[in-house]
Amino acid sequence: MSDAARMESFIGLSQALTGISRSVLAPDLDPIDLKSTYLQTLDQQIGPPATDALLQLYVDLKQQGLSDEQIAQTILEPPLPPPPAGIDPVAQAAQARSIMKMWLLGSWYMPTLPGQAEDLSGTVISANAYTGGLAWTIAQAHPMGYSELSFGYWATPSPPLPDGIPVQQTPPPQVVVPSAQTQPSAGGDHA
Amino acid sequence: MPDEKTYDVVIVGAGIAGAIVAERLGRARKRVLILEAGPGIPPNRNDYMQSFYMASAKVVESPYPPPVEDPETPLDPALQNTPRPTTLTLSTQKMNGVPLWRDPKRSYFLYKDGSLPFGSTYERVAGGTTWHWVGTCLRLLPTDFKERSDYGVGVDWPITYEDLMPWYDEAEKVIGVAGDQATEDILSQQTGIPYGIGHQFPMRGIPPSYLDQTLSQAVDGTTFDNLPVLVSPTPQGRNSQPYQNRRVCEGNTNCTPICPIQAKYDSTVTLGDALQTGFVDLQPQSVATRLAVDGDGRIDHVEYIQYQKPNSREGAVTKTARGTLYVLAAHAVETPKILLNSATDCLPNGVANSSDQVGRNLMDHTTYLAWALMPEGRPVYPYRGPISTSGIESLRTGPFRSQRAAFRIEIGNEGWNWPTGDPYTTTLDLINGTNNGALNPEHHRLYGPALVNKLNDLLTREFRLAFLVEQEPDPACRVTLSQTYTDHLGIPRPEINYNLTEYTRLGFQAADRAARQIFASAGAQPFTTCDKHNPGTFELDGTPYNYYGAGHVLGTYRMGASRAASVVDRLQRSWDHDNLFLIGGGVFPTVGTANPTLTIAALSCWAAQSILSALPATA
Numbered sequence: 163m164s165d166a167a168r169m170e171s172f173i174g175l176s177q178a179l180t181g182i183s184r185s186v187l188a189p190d191l192d193p194i195d196l197k198s199t200y201l202q203t204l205d206q207q208i209g210p211p212a213t214d215a216l217l218q219l220y221v222d223l224k225q226q227g228l229s230d231e232q233i234a235q236t237i238l239e240p241p242l243p244p245p246p247a248g249i250d251p252v253a254q255a256a257q258a259r260s261i262m263k264m265w266l267l268g269s270w271y272m273p274t275l276p277g278q279a280e281d282l283s284g285t286v287i288s289a290n291a292y293t294g295g296l297a298w299t300i301a302q303a304h305p306m307g308y309s310e311l312s313f314g315y316w317a318t319p320s321p322p323l324p325d326g327i328p329v330q331q332t333p334p335p336q337v338v339v340p341s342a343q344t345q346p347s348a349g350g351d352h353a
Numbered sequence: 354m355p356d357e358k359t360y361d362v363v364i365v366g367a368g369i370a371g372a373i374v375a376e377r378l379g380r381a382r383k384r385v386l387i388l389e390a391g392p393g394i395p396p397n398r399n400d401y402m403q404s405f406y407m408a409s410a411k412v413v414e415s416p417y418p419p420p421v422e423d424p425e426t427p428l429d430p431a432l433q434n435t436p437r438p439t440t441l442t443l444s445t446q447k448m449n450g451v452p453l454w455r456d457p458k459r460s461y462f463l464y465k466d467g468s469l470p471f472g473s474t475y476e477r478v479a480g481g482t483t484w485h486w487v488g489t490c491l492r493l494l495p496t497d498f499k500e501r502s503d504y505g506v507g508v509d510w511p512i513t514y515e516d517l518m519p520w521y522d523e524a525e526k527v528i529g530v531a532g533d534q535a536t537e538d539i540l541s542q543q544t545g546i547p548y549g550i551g552h553q554f555p556m557r558g559i560p561p562s563y564l565d566q567t568l569s570q571a572v573d574g575t576t577f578d579n580l581p582v583l584v585s586p587t588p589q590g591r592n593s594q595p596y597q598n599r600r601v602c603e604g605n606t607n608c609t610p611i612c613p614i615q616a617k618y619d620s621t622v623t624l625g626d627a628l629q630t631g632f633v634d635l636q637p638q639s640v641a642t643r644l645a646v647d648g649d650g651r652i653d654h655v656e657y658i659q660y661q662k663p664n665s666r667e668g669a670v671t672k673t674a675r676g677t678l679y680v681l682a683a684h685a686v687e688t689p690k691i692l693l694n695s696a697t698d699c700l701p702n703g704v705a706n707s708s709d710q711v712g713r714n715l716m717d718h719t720t721y722l723a724w725a726l727m728p729e730g731r732p733v734y735p736y737r738g739p740i741s742t743s744g745i746e747s748l749r750t751g752p753f754r755s756q757r758a759a760f761r762i763e764i765g766n767e768g769w770n771w772p773t774g775d776p777y778t779t780t781l782d783l784i785n786g787t788n789n790g791a792l793n794p795e796h797h798r799l800y801g802p803a804l805v806n807k808l809n810d811l812l813t814r815e816f817r818l819a820f821l822v823e824q825e826p827d828p829a830c831r832v833t834l835s836q837t838y839t840d841h842l843g844i845p846r847p848e849i850n851y852n853l854t855e856y857t858r859l860g861f862q863a864a865d866r867a868a869r870q871i872f873a874s875a876g877a878q879p880f881t882t883c884d885k886h887n888p889g890t891f892e893l894d895g896t897p898y899n900y901y902g903a904g905h906v907l908g909t910y911r912m913g914a915s916r917a918a919s920v921v922d923r924l925q926r927s928w929d930h931d932n933l934f935l936i937g938g939g940v941f942p943t944v945g946t947a948n949p950t951l952t953i954a955a956l957s958c959w960a961a962q963s964i965l966s967a968l969p970a971t972a
Contacts, residue, residue, distance in 0.1 A: 181801035234800045259784050262800065266780050266808075269409065280785050282778075289406035297776040300805055301812035303736030306767065307405060307607035313593070316604045316738025316766065317560040320813075328802040329809045 163214060163221075171217040172201045178220070178230040179238070179262045182296060183326030187265065196294050200264045203287055207270055208257055216254055234258075252276065268295035300327060360386045360634075361968055363655055363676035365641040365691065367393075368481025369620035369950060370937040370957040371682035373527060376623050377961035379630030383968060386634050386674055387627075388657050390435045390683070391478040392418060393637035394621045398611065401484075405611055412440045413485045413904070416611045417476050419663055429458045434660050434669075434841050435477040435640060436461040438686075440902075443470055445886040454888050463835045465850040470888045472902025473717050475684050479637060480621040482684075482904060485609040487740050488590040488617045489763070489948040490530040492521050494544050496750055497945030504754040506856065507826050507943040511914040511923040517955055518549055524954035525588075526555050528618045529596040532588035533558035539585040543747040556594050559602065561586050562766045564733040564816050565743035571875040572745075577867050582874075583747040584764070590618040590950070591739060597622055604738040606767055609904075617739075638663075641683065642671075642844055643695040644704045644933070651932045652679045652704070658842050666841060678932045678964055682957075685715070685906040685939040686847050689832045692910070692935075694845060705927040705935065710920050711910055712832040716944045718821035718903035719853060721760070721861050723868035724772040725816060725877035726792075732813035735768035736776070742766060748867065749946045758860025760820040761946040762867070768815035771901075772881075776812050783807055791880050818871065820864035821903050823946050825856045832909055853900070858893040861900065905949050910939040924963040925956065932967075936960045 163171065173188045176197075180187070188197045204213050216237075223233045237258045240251030256273035263271045268291035269284030286292050293308040302320035304311065323329050362378055364371045367389040375385045395401065401416040408415035415421055419433050421441055430436035442453040442460045453459040454470045462471060475482045495514035500507045532554035540546050561569070561584075569584035576582060591602045591612075602616040612619070627633040639659045647653040654673040661668035681688045689712040695704040702709060727733050745762035753759070769775040769790065778790035786798035792811050799807055830852060834845040865881075872879045883890065889900045913919020916928035925940055927933040936957050938949055 179800055181803070181805045231801055238798065238800055262784050262804075263781065266784075267777060271781070280781070280787060282781060282789070283409045284777075286407045286409055289403060292406045297780045297808065297812070298736065300808045301736050301768070301776055302732075302734055302809065303812075304606070306411070306736065306770065307402070307605055307611065307613055309603050309605045309737075311737075312603055313601045314560045314604075316562045316734075316742070317566070319563055319732070320734045320737065323809070327805060329806050 163217065168214075168217055169197065169201060171220050173197055174224065175217065175220040175258070176261060176265055178233040179258055180265050180296070181230075181328055182265065183328075186296070186324065186326040194290050194294060196291060199288060199291060200261070203264065203270055204261065207260070208273070212257065215249060216257055219254065264291070266295060266297040266300070268292045296327075299323070300329070358386070360384045360674070360676040362386075362678045362680060362964060363388065363674045364680040364682055365655060366481070366681065366683035366687070366937070367479040367620070367624055367635060368682060368684065368937070369483050369623070370953055371680065372620040372623040372627055373954055373957040374680055374682065374936065374961045374964060375633045376627035376630070377958070378965065379627050379632040381965055382632055383965070384632055385627070386636060386676065388639040388641050388655065388674060389479045389635060389637045390640040390687070391476070391637065392663070393479045393635055394624060398613070398615065401611055402613055410441060411610060413610045414439050414441075414474060414476065417478055417484060430461040430840060430846065431458070431838065432841050433664050436840050436846070437477050438462050438471070438474045440474055443472065443888055445884065445888070452888050457838050461846060463838055463846055463848040465848060468850045469852050469891065471715070471717070471849050471851045472719065472889050472900060473904045473906050474902065475686070475904070475906060477687070479624060479635065480619050483619040483950065485611060486904070486950055487608045487948070489741065490525065490528060490532075490588045490590050490951040491746070491761070491947040492546055493945040493947045493952055494546055494750055496545065497943065497947070500754070500943050506754065508911075508913065510942050511912055511919075514547075517952070517959070518547070520955035520959045521951065522549065522552060523958040524951050527623060527954055527958065528590040528951065529556065529592060530554050530588050530590055530951070531556045531559045531593040533586070536586045536588055539583070540746060543581070543583055543585065544749050554588060556592065556596060558586055559589050559591060559593055559739060559742055561743045562738045564735060564766060565764055567727070567731075567733050568764060568871070568875055569743070572871055575870070575874050577748060577870055578751070578753055578863070580751050581747050582745060582871065584743050585746055586743050587741060589739065589742070592616045602739060606736055606738060606740060608740040640842055640844065641691050643691060644679065645695070646697070646700060646704060646930065650930055652930050655679060660842065664841060669842065677968060678934065680934045680936060680960075680964065682936045684937060685909045686832055688935060688937065688939050689909045690834065690845070690847050693834050705910070705920055705929050705933060707929050708917055708920055710918065713828045713830070714826040714908040714911055715830040715832055715849070715851060715906070716824040716826060716908040716941070718905045718944060718946070718948070719824050719857060720901040720903045721820040721822055721864040721868070721898065722772050722901055723818045723820070723865070723872070723879065723881045724769050725872045725875070725879045725881070726811070727814040727816065728876045728878070729810070729814075731876070733816055734813055735766055735815050736770070736812070738766045740765060740767055753863075756859065757863055758823045758825060758857045759946050760822045760860055760864050763819040763821060765817045765819060768812060769817060771819070772817055775815060776808070779811055780808060791882065816877070818868055820868070821946055821948070822857060822860040822864060823944055825854045826908060826943055827852065827854050853891055855893070858891060858898070861898045862893055862896075865898070903948070905938070905944065907938040907941040907944050907949060910935050911942040912940045913942060925960045926963065926967075934960055934964055
């Protein structure tokens with residue numbers, strides 16, 4: 163697989179696993195380029211052959227015409243029939259989960275096999291990976307220690323999620339106190 | 354002996370207390386030396402921020418040197434020049450069957466048999482622990498100063514609220530406290546604090562979070578133990594407008610462990626002002642070891658070890674510093690450590706310790722943590738804004754104080770980050786099919802849109818309350834010196850005996866009751882659990898409770914009206930040595946329920962004036 167094809171497969175696989183659109187994972191303008199950071203991390207952590215096998219699995223399933231949902235299900239909940247020699251679908255499922263955790267939390271968590279204790283502490287991949295963790299976005303918040311918002315934003319409900327993060331949102335509840343509360347300049351008349 | 358400059362005042366410790374005194378003395382053209390055990394003021398906060406970003410466990414100490422090692426490869430405190438206690442050692446983890454807090458190779462503190470772990474930590478760097486305070490700027494209540502007289506509990510302070518009131522006003526200016534008139538009115542009505550005629554906070558208040566507003570609507574008007582329950586905005590040491598050349602708060606939700614933009618005050622601000630007077634020298638990497646006393650009972654000099662490289666003894670030399678007056682502002686654990694380490698044949702109890710009170714009455718605001726989930730369809734959008742913008746202050750005092758400890762309630766804007774480590778724990782649970790955070794009881798393994806939906810639904814409904822329970826003073830809760838263990842410079846490490854009296858424990862019982870009631874009022878589902886494997890666990894009436902540190906380390910060299918029963922007088926001057934002042938949280942005879950930094954700052958402003966009066970007039 164060429165480098166470009168590898169990257170294309172990695173983004174497609176990541177989208178299938180996380181449910182988050184490639185427009186968020188790999189935007190056209192992408193100076194921080196976490197996709198490359200994460201593919202490189204995967205190569206370093208599980209080795210290029212295992213990475214290639216996982217990417218090839220995605221390509222094969224995609225070519226079978228499976229939807230993202232079906233691809234993710236097949237990889238994460240592998241069917242029981244014995245796999246081809248040398249491929250361990252259970253290990254691949256664990257690797258796929260580590261990919262999901264990278265995107266959501268910006269850390270590498272060791273893939274673990276059934277019966278092993280899960281890696282719960284992980285290793286932060288980079289400062290950009292921490293601040294790019296999508297769990298914060300999904301929470302309609304920002305990484306703790308990295309906000310690009312301005313004074314007083316916290317007084318009102320969060321804006322809706324960006325396109326590409328598929329949340330069926332309930333509309334924000336009505337603001338529960340007089341609107342003056344939500345204006346920074348009027349803050350404090352909280353009786 | 355190298356040339357030794359003689360100073361008017363030698364201060365040990367470059368935290369908020371030392372910085373305030375240094376700045377005021379420097380402005381009055383007094384020559385001041387500050388000895389700081391750790392590194393000086395960093396040129397910017399980028400290194401600290403990088404350490405924070407890269408830390409797997411983003412605990413309060415994670416940005417600061419020396420680096421907090423992964424528990425798998427810890428740095429032995431015996432190999433550190435300036436070790437400090439860490440929250441990582443208070444985890445449920447054990448190594449070879451030994452809890453980390455009990456292992457001298459992990460824990461800076463040693464513990465007496467039968468002790469509970471002390472829940473709070475501190476930093477040994479210029480700026481001190483204000484690097485990671487939340488910024489809450491509440492005052493003690495008038496009745497907090499006379500608890501013995503009013504409730505028959507603890508001791509009275511030798512000063513009154515009225516004595517301290519003008520210094521509180523000063524301290525609010527030093528820190529830059531944001532608060533509105535309405536906030537002041539509410540606090541006055543609910544807690545009996547007189548703010549004084551014409552009082553104004555230096556800048557307008559910080560807007561309450563959406564969570565604060567939601568809870569306010571749910572609980573205001575209810576009562577608990579015949580007291581009104583009322584959410585009120587907190588006066589805070591963070592900027593609502595540019596102040597002291599610092600920026601306005603952008604709600605990074607990271608007041609602890611570190612504000613990325615210094616919108617929240619820390620004492621490097623005052624330290625910088627002190628240095629700019631031209632009369633103050635700050636000497637970092639200089640660990641005070643002992644005070645030497647002359648034949649007249651006056652402090653003759655401070656002995657300290659200056660080291661060249663962190664955690665290295667290479668080139669480290671023992672030196673002395675001399676001044677007319679001496680101020681220990683090293684922290685409520687480190688100051689008694691220095692005093693006790695100064696024992697001689699003539700002073701077998703150590704310096705300033707004829708009362709035998711040095712090191713005793715170690716206190717904290719032991720914290721009861723309660724967490725809940727708002728009902729479905731009622732998100733409160735946590736993980737946004739300053740860590741806390743409001744609290745419930747209306748339960749801080751009442752007749753109940755003759756029976757059980759009081760508390761204030763801090764409303765947290767950071768979801769379940771403190772209680773469960775979210776958003777990490779729930780994200781991992783939903784991916785792994787585990788239930789460590791209790792939000793995945795059916796052990797679903799989710800992916801794709803179902804994962805994103807579930808995460809959004811849960812994380813946006815999380816909130817927590819922290820009950821800062823007033824700890825009753827107990828002379829048996831104590832800092833002494835280890836006879837066995839030292840740091841890398843050979844200085845004995847603190848040995849702690851810590852416990853909670855029944856009075857304090859009863860405060861937890863009431864806190865638990867109040868939490869359930871508040872959650873019920875909000876229609877929220879409680880998730881508070883007690884993990885018996887957590888080292889911070891005690892029992893009351895057969896019920897276990899977890900407790901946490903508030904970072905409020907207090908009470909180890911109390912002020913008092915009598916030299917027999919206290920270490921310093923009402924001016925924070927040693928009863929035993931008239932050229933020695935001891936300042937900082939250690940002087941608190943009781944702790945009340947106000948986060949202590951504002952009171953420490955107020956007392957330090959007052960101490961600066963007393964010190965100035967005690968110095969000969971400048972020629």
